[in-house]
Amino acid sequence: xxxSVVIPLYNKAEHVVNALNSVLNQSDTDFEVIVxxxxxxxxxxxxxxxxxxxKVKVIERSKPGPGGYLARNYGVTHSTGxxxxxxDADDTWEPDHLANFRxxxxxxxxxxFLTSGYKLINETSVVEVSVGDDRVLSGCESIKLILWRDFxxxxxxxxxxxxxxxxxxxxxxxxxxxGGDSEFWFRLIGIAKLTAFSGKITSTWIxxxxxITRKKIPIDKRHPVLEAIDVEIPRSMYCCKRIVRLYAxxxxxxxxxxxxxxxxxxxxxxxxxxxxxxxIFEAASRLLLRRKRS
Numbered sequence: 001x002x003x004s005v006v007i008p009l010y011n012k013a014e015h016v017v018n019a020l021n022s023v024l025n026q027s028d029t030d031f032e033v034i035v036x037x038x039x040x041x042x043x044x045x046x047x048x049x050x051x052x053x054x055k056v057k058v059i060e061r062s063k064p065g066p067g068g069y070l071a072r073n074y075g076v077t078h079s080t081g082x083x084x085x086x087x088d089a090d091d092t093w094e095p096d097h098l099a100n101f102r103x104x105x106x107x108x109x110x111x112x113f114l115t116s117g118y119k120l121i122n123e124t125s126v127v128e129v130s131v132g133d134d135r136v137l138s139g140c141e142s143i144k145l146i147l148w149r150d151f152x153x154x155x156x157x158x159x160x161x162x163x164x165x166x167x168x169x170x171x172x173x174x175x176x177x178x179g180g181d182s183e184f185w186f187r188l189i190g191i192a193k194l195t196a197f198s199g200k201i202t203s204t205w206i207x208x209x210x211x212i213t214r215k216k217i218p219i220d221k222r223h224p225v226l227e228a229i230d231v232e233i234p235r236s237m238y239c240c241k242r243i244v245r246l247y248a249x250x251x252x253x254x255x256x257x258x259x260x261x262x263x264x265x266x267x268x269x270x271x272x273x274x275x276x277x278x279x280i281f282e283a284a285s286r287l288l289l290r291r292k293r294s
Contacts, residue, residue: 001030001082001102002030002031002080002081002082003030003032003082003083003084003085003098003101004032004034004075004079004080004081004083004084004085004161005031005032005033005034005085005086006036006075006076006079006084006085007019007020007023007033007034007035007075007088007089008036008038008068008071008088009035009036009037009038009040009044009045009071009089010038010039010040010044010064010068010089011041011042011044012040012042012089012090013040013042013043013044013046013047014090015091016044016048016089017047017048017051018092019087019088019089019091019092020033020035020048021051022087022092022093022094022095023093024051024053024055024056025095026095026097026098026099027095027096027099028096028098028099028102030098031055031081031098032057032080032081033053033055033056033057034059034075034078034079035048035056035057035058035059035075035089036059036060036061036071036074036075037059037060037061038064038065038068038070039060039061039062039063039064044089045060057078059074059075059078061074066172066176066177067170067176067177067178067180067181069171069172069181072086072169072170073169073170081161082160082161083101083105083114083159083160083161084158084159084160084161084164085098085101085159086154086155086157087155088154088155088205090206091155091203091204091205092203093155093202093203093204094201094202094203094204096200096202097202100116100200101114101158101198104134104158104196104198105158105196107134107196108134108194110136110193111136111192111194111195111196112160112162112163112192112194113157113158113159113160113188113189113192113194113196114157114158114159114196114198115151115152115153115157115158115196115197115198116156116158116197116198116199116200116201116202116203117129117131117151117198117199117200117201117202117203118130118155118201118202118203119201119203119204119205120205120207121204121205122207128201129150129151129153129201130199130200130201131145131199132199133199134197134198134199134200135197135199136194136195136196137194137197138193139189139190139192139193139195139236139237139240140236140237140239140240142189142195142197143186143189143237143240143243143244143247144240144243145197147243147247147250150182151197152182152185153203153205154181155204155205156202156203157185159188163191163192166191167184167187167188167191168187169184171184171224174224174227176224178255179225179255180224182224182225182251183224183225183227186247187228187234190233190234190235190236190237191234191236193236222252223248223251223252223255225247225248225252226248226251226252228248229244229245229248
């Protein structure tokens, strides 16, 4: 069981060495690293080359792609591992990140899409995002789990090579700059049938370093997950179409709120609440539960 680690690199010279060292320091050593230079204009590639490690291969693209999705797909085509993983060039892994995935794959052999917990660091706080304990879930169960919180992140996924090929990789035809990762996780959950979630926190996402997540989204822009379900809902999720649509709208609304939109957001929130009354009951039950705990 060999891992392929794909690291897209675009003007992250200040951080890429830390990211790469966090991979090279893994306790599980059966891996390769493909660094995809996405037409960087800083010294990032040179700093990677200076490390001069036999497990590291650098490949180049002449033009940067939106959201890094083209670079990730390109890296996968140059990989040879049984399992595909990703790390952003400004984030890091814990030393047991890959070892944890190996254990999870052995524990749940029928699950071909794996993910683990992560720390989210921003200017004011450190938030740990984890499901708490290991579990393997069907498509509908997985969507219900991530309905209210994003337990899956680019740095935390591990994808069986055949599953990656069956899903077709990240969608690069729509020129999405944000949200394309969530749309890919949604497709993978639908195709994989079973997804394994590890409760262990093994990576760190440093939000302050991310340029993509700071870009403002046009108010009329639809989230990729919402676009995806307008085309087709996976067969494995037919039994929970309503939850799938609710998840897609939650992603859409989170976009608006993170960008500081107010008036148009209020209208859309009211529209969703009317269309999906279960969101009211879910929110109310969560509020009551929190009050009981306190």
